[in-house]
Amino acid sequence: MAKxxxxxxxxxxxxxxxxxxxSDFEVKSCFGHIRDLEKDDMGIDINNNxxxxxxxxxxxxxxxxxxxxxxKDTDEVWLAxxxxxxxxxxxxxxxxxxxLDPQTTKRIVFHEITKPAIExxxxxxxxxxxxxxxxxxxRRILDRIVGFELSxxxxxxxxxRNSLSAGRVQSVAVRLIVEREREINTFNSVSSFRxxxxxxxxxxxxxxxxxxxxxxSRFKTAEDAEKFLQQCIGATYTVKDIQVKPAKKSPAxxxxxxxxxxxxxxxxxxxxxxxxxxxxxxxESGKITYMRTDSVNLSDTALTDIKQAIEKSYGQRYHxxxxxxxxxxxxQEAHEAIRPTYMDNATIDDSDTRRLYELIWxxxxxxxxxxxxxxKTIAKIDISxxxxxxxxxxxxxxxxxxxxxxxxxxxxxxxxxxxxxxVLPPLxxxxxxxxxxxxxxxxxxxxxxxxxxxxxxxxxxELGIGRPSTYAPTITTIQxxxxxxxxxxxxxxxxxxxxxxxxxxxxxxxDTENTGAEKSKLFPTDLGMIVTDxxxxxxDSVMDYGFTAKIEEEFDEIANGKKVWNKMLNEFYxxxxxxxxxxxxxxxxxxxxxxxxxxxxxxxxxxxxxGRYGPMIQIGKAExxxxxxxxxxxxxxxxxxxxxxxxMELFRLPRNLGMFEGQEVTVxxxxxxxxxxxxxxxxxxxxxxxxxxxxLEEIGPLIVEKRTAKDERTIKVFEKxxxxxxxxxxxxxxxxxxxxxxxxxxxxxxxxxxxxxxAKAIIEDVKANPPKKKAPPRKKKTE
DNA sequence: CAGTGAGCGAGCTTCCGCTTGACTT
Numbered sequence: 001m002a003k004x005x006x007x008x009x010x011x012x013x014x015x016x017x018x019x020x021x022x023s024d025f026e027v028k029s030c031f032g033h034i035r036d037l038e039k040d041d042m043g044i045d046i047n048n049n050x051x052x053x054x055x056x057x058x059x060x061x062x063x064x065x066x067x068x069x070x071x072k073d074t075d076e077v078w079l080a081x082x083x084x085x086x087x088x089x090x091x092x093x094x095x096x097x098x099x100l101d102p103q104t105t106k107r108i109v110f111h112e113i114t115k116p117a118i119e120x121x122x123x124x125x126x127x128x129x130x131x132x133x134x135x136x137x138x139r140r141i142l143d144r145i146v147g148f149e150l151s152x153x154x155x156x157x158x159x160x161r162n163s164l165s166a167g168r169v170q171s172v173a174v175r176l177i178v179e180r181e182r183e184i185n186t187f188n189s190v191s192s193f194r195x196x197x198x199x200x201x202x203x204x205x206x207x208x209x210x211x212x213x214x215x216x217s218r219f220k221t222a223e224d225a226e227k228f229l230q231q232c233i234g235a236t237y238t239v240k241d242i243q244v245k246p247a248k249k250s251p252a253x254x255x256x257x258x259x260x261x262x263x264x265x266x267x268x269x270x271x272x273x274x275x276x277x278x279x280x281x282x283x284e285s286g287k288i289t290y291m292r293t294d295s296v297n298l299s300d301t302a303l304t305d306i307k308q309a310i311e312k313s314y315g316q317r318y319h320x321x322x323x324x325x326x327x328x329x330x331x332q333e334a335h336e337a338i339r340p341t342y343m344d345n346a347t348i349d350d351s352d353t354r355r356l357y358e359l360i361w362x363x364x365x366x367x368x369x370x371x372x373x374x375x376k377t378i379a380k381i382d383i384s385x386x387x388x389x390x391x392x393x394x395x396x397x398x399x400x401x402x403x404x405x406x407x408x409x410x411x412x413x414x415x416x417x418x419x420x421x422x423v424l425p426p427l428x429x430x431x432x433x434x435x436x437x438x439x440x441x442x443x444x445x446x447x448x449x450x451x452x453x454x455x456x457x458x459x460x461x462e463l464g465i466g467r468p469s470t471y472a473p474t475i476t477t478i479q480x481x482x483x484x485x486x487x488x489x490x491x492x493x494x495x496x497x498x499x500x501x502x503x504x505x506x507x508x509x510x511d512t513e514n515t516g517a518e519k520s521k522l523f524p525t526d527l528g529m530i531v532t533d534x535x536x537x538x539x540d541s542v543m544d545y546g547f548t549a550k551i552e553e554e555f556d557e558i559a560n561g562k563k564v565w566n567k568m569l570n571e572f573y574x575x576x577x578x579x580x581x582x583x584x585x586x587x588x589x590x591x592x593x594x595x596x597x598x599x600x601x602x603x604x605x606x607x608x609x610x611g612r613y614g615p616m617i618q619i620g621k622a623e624x625x626x627x628x629x630x631x632x633x634x635x636x637x638x639x640x641x642x643x644x645x646x647x648m649e650l651f652r653l654p655r656n657l658g659m660f661e662g663q664e665v666t667v668x669x670x671x672x673x674x675x676x677x678x679x680x681x682x683x684x685x686x687x688x689x690x691x692x693x694x695x696l697e698e699i700g701p702l703i704v705e706k707r708t709a710k711d712e713r714t715i716k717v718f719e720k721x722x723x724x725x726x727x728x729x730x731x732x733x734x735x736x737x738x739x740x741x742x743x744x745x746x747x748x749x750x751x752x753x754x755x756x757x758x759a760k761a762i763i764e765d766v767k768a769n770p771p772k773k774k775a776p777p778r779k780k781k782t783e
Numbered sequence: 784c785a786g787t788g789a790g791c792g793a794g795c796t797t798c799c800g801c802t803t804g805a806c807t808t
Contacts, residue, residue: 009802032802039797059803086801140799147798155796163796170798280803292801469800611788622789630788670785682785728808740808 002026005074006108007067007094009081012284013113017080020118026074030067033086034060035093037140042148046573049566050141056097064097071098076106078125083109084332085559088129089136095128102128112299112336113289135559138569142551143168145573146542149580150535156584157534159591160527161612165481168548169466169474171535174483175543176459177451178524178532185641187447191496192218193225193440197390199237199381199433201425209425210436213381213392218443222497225440228388229501232438235385239431243378247395248371251402253296253324254337254364257468258461260291263363265454266409268355269520271486272453272472278356279338286341287348288360292468293335294461296324298367302336305343306368314404320370330464330552339364362406369402377424381433394424411455435501442496450521453486465548483528489636491517526615526639530592538583542576597644604628606647608639613671615639617647632669649692657696665699667691678703718756725751725759734759741766 004025008014011029018027035054037043045051056064071077077100081087087109095102106125110117150166158164195215200208219225255263257276264275279291298306303321310319326333340361348357375398381390397403427433451459457471466474478484491514498509524532536543544550551572557563593609596617604620611618611630615638620628631650633642654668663679674685676699683702685691715732716725724735732751734741741763743751754762 011803029802031804033800034802036800037798082801090801136800143799145798149797151797165797167798284803467800469802474799609788613787616788618788628788668785671787672785675785677785684785726808730806730808733808735808742808 003075004078005070005076006078006080007091009087009090010290012286013290016113016286017118020113020115021122025078026070027080028067028070030081030090030094031060031063033090033093034064034067034097037144042144044141044144046145050569050573052137052141054093054096067094068098071100078122079105079107079128080109080121082334083111084334085132085136085139085555087334088132089140092128092130092133102130111295111297111334112302114299114301116301117299129559131561132559134565135555138558138565139555141569142572145569145576149577150539150542153538153580153583154531154534157587157590158531159589159612160610160614162482162527164531165477166531166535168542169460169470170478170481170483171532171543172463172465172545172547173456173460173474174478174524174528175532175536175545176456177478177484177522178529180448180450181524181529182640184447184450189444189446191442191444192220193222193497193499194218194443195225195228195390195438195440197237197381197438198436199392200436201427201431201433203425211392211394211422211424213379213390215390215438215440216388219440222442222499226499226506228386229438229440229499229506231386231388232383232435232501233385233504233506235383235435237390237433237435238382238384239379239427239429239433240382240389241380242427242429245376245378246398247374247376249374249401249403250371251322251366251369251406252363252408254298254339254367255360256294256296256337257292257471258294258457260338260360261457261471262411262454263359263409264356265452266411267359270356271520272457272475275356276472278353281350282353282357282360285350287345287353287357288341289337289339290335291338293333293338294326294328294331294468295333295335296326296337297333298339298364299336302339302343302364303368306365309343310365310369314369318369318401318404320368320401322368324367328461328464330549332467337364366402366406369404370399372397372401372403373399376421379424379427392424392427393421395421396423411452412449437500437502439501440499442498444494444496444515446515450518450523452521456522463545463548464552478528482525483531484522484524485635486520486522487635488520489516489518489523491515526592526610526633529638529640530590530610534587534590538587539576539579541579592639594639596642596647599648606644608633608642608647610639617642617650619651634669652692655691657694657699660696660700660703665696667694667699676702715752716754718759721756721760723756723759723763725754734762736763 002023002025006017006021006025006027008017008027008029009032014027014029018025021027035056038053038055043053045053079091079094081090091107092102094100095105105128107128108121108125110121147165147167151164154164154166197213197215198210199213200210203209219228260279261272261275264270265272276291279288282288283291307319338360346361348354375396377394379392381392383389453475456475460466460471479486493512494515495510495512498511500507500509541547554563554568558565558568591609593607596606596608598604599606599619602620607618609616609618615633617631617633618628620626622628629651637646654666657665657667659665660678665676665678667674667676667685669691672684674689674691676683676685683706685694689698713727714724715727722737725732726735731748732743734743743762747754
């Protein structure tokens with residue numbers, strides 16, 4: 001038994017630290033928080049100064065038991081959880097549960113897992129900081145109160161039947177997406193004309209080189225643009241002035257969780273959860289440092305490694321020592337930035353994680369590389385026939401520096417400002433250049449783009465809302481609750497005008513462009529909009545974008561000992577709870593109704609609204625003699641924007657398409673999306689098939705395809721016993737009736753040879769020893 | 784798997800932040 005027990009949060013970290021500390025120390029992990037508020041009755045005694053009621057969750061019992069035993073048998077326990085609010089609280093909970101004295105137990109901290117940092121930490125133990133612990137308790141209790149008081153309000157006041165939820169973080173995340181959507185819906189695009197002139201100039205060897213210059217300004221109307229072109233007829237163009245300026249670009253800071261998610265999204269197209277899954281793999285296999293961090297700091301040992309790697313591969317000139325500072329005030333910096341553990345490994349063998357690893361490697365290396373040096377040239381060109389001038393700009397890379405390996409991506413790649421500036425031919429003042437043609441092109445203003453998962457994380461981080469460990473789960477939650485969905489949107493064709501001045505002649509043409517197309521963007525659902533409007537109306541303080549920042553300031557005051565935690569909670573709770581009570585009493589049940597018009601056939605009102613099963617259109621009223629007609633909205637439609645005409649279109653379903661193999665084929669939209677029905681069987685329509693326009697010829701192949709797919713999945717059938725052996729994504733399994741049974745490992749290889757008797761035996765076996773369920777239903781207290 | 788849409792009421796849902804496996808049809 002080791003003399004010392006060190007407890008950290010992560011098992012991968014425990015392994016590394018144990019190697020560093022040697023045999024006198026046993027290092028164990030507690031796997032994050034080991035206690036949480038009870039679920040019943042909020043887990044808070046509100047009338048008793050918000051006294052929290054903590055319990056060890058079921059899945060933590062085992063580890064707590066193990067730690068208790070180890071703590072008893074060891075001379076000294078060292079609490080080495082992360083140095084932030086949550087880490088301090090975990091240490092305190094460990095004291096409480098393991099029976100350690102918070103007044104004497106050694107608390108150590110380090111921000112990086114390196115030998116010097118850990119040895120230094122062991123030399124300088126401190127005691128628990130109860131102020132910091134209280135700040136965490138206040139944070140935890142406030143979040144529980146907000147979540148567990150607001151959610152039930154939604155259950156009572158929304159007409160929808162989902163398991164709705166609200167919280168300090170998720171509700172504001174949804175609000176951002178809802179407001180962005182409305183900005184886009186109400187955006188008025190205006191056009192203007194941009195003038196570009198294409199010239200040629202001779203270089204000193206007499207070769208003709210072409211270059212481009214920009215017009216004086218954008219013209220608001222086609223008339224103004226045309227007038228300008230007319231004024232240029234017959235003009236000569238003379239270089240009036242040349243300015244050459246040096247410029248430089250600097251590399252971005254090494255990755256934090258949020259910037260890693262953004263870059264992986266922009267450059268690799270990963271969702272935030274995929275990025276985190278792969279990063280976790282890399283961390284667990286020792287290839288990168290901890291992946292949930294808000295720090296841009298690099299350890300001294302890492303800096304030395306990086307310097308060596310740069311000098312070896314690129315030479316001394318490419319290295320530049322840099323120390324980055326966190327922009328964000330909410331950062332708690334318990335860890336290092338995300339970086340490779342060994343800079344020598346520019347890549348790795350594992351194909352799943354390689355691309356993410358290489359991204360991290362490049363970003364880390366680049367962050368310590370020299371600036372890129374540029375030379376910008378701006379030439380002004382006089383037009384002889386008017387007082388305007390044209391501007392040609394060029395850029396020459398003098399020294400690539402960090403650009404040799406890495407350039408940060410941008411969210412607005414498709415912006416119409418061309419970012420790649422070309423090289424200008426050598427020009428001289430007073431030189432006359434030849435105009436090939438001049439174009440005035442119509443350009444439209446665009447609304448802000450919809451959020452991607454990653455750009456939403458970026459925004460949340462800017463607002464100080466959420467933490468590195470919760471960005472990915474939050475994005476998942478708001479999609480799981482159907483407040484938000486990730487999808488593509490097709491663009492629409494738009495015509496734009498072009499006027500060309502060539503050989504003193506102006507021609508007018510038109511071209512089309514695709515606008516408004518979106519890929520993998522976050523769209524609010526009707527539910528998300530309705531819930532957001534409701535929360536905004538009744539709980540504006542919690543929904544305020546500055547709410548988290550404001551209470552974070554107060555948590556900081558608690559951590560500094562300037563404020564008492566339960567007083568702070570009370571100041572929040574009094575007005576908040578009053579709002580909850582008022583809302584429960586006064587607010588109407590929300591239906592999200594919108595009147596679209598009158599049904600031309602019956603004269604009855606046509607209404608878009610939220611039904612129990614989602615957004616729908618209703619013709620007529622429930623109290624009418626004749627039953628109202630209903631139709632479900634398409635996935636891409638919304639209550640807020642659907643037109644009367646589109647609404648009436650929806651009543652064209654179900655459609656009868658005609659006969660196939662002697663049976664009728666109909667299409668409709670059901671609980672699980674659009675489907676075709678044929679011979680009492682159902683066939684889901686393919687994504688690209690629209691049930692309103694799909695034709696009979698497309699349904700036949702669908703039916704045949706499903707038949708063969710079923711054949712391929714089937715290994716064996718025992719008709720009489722209704723037993724099937726099927727192939728699934730996790731290997732072969734047995735199906736009897738509607739139930740599935742797992743085939744024991746030792747028989748998987750010869751699943752095709754299983755006999756009826758064997759199959760029956762397996763079924764009986766599984767029935768006798770049912771597989772463990774993930775979460776057994778909690779017993780409700782009877783008293 | 785492929786319906787429904789009003790209202791009643793029982794019994795259920797729910798937060799954020801710290802960490803990994805156990806488990807899938």
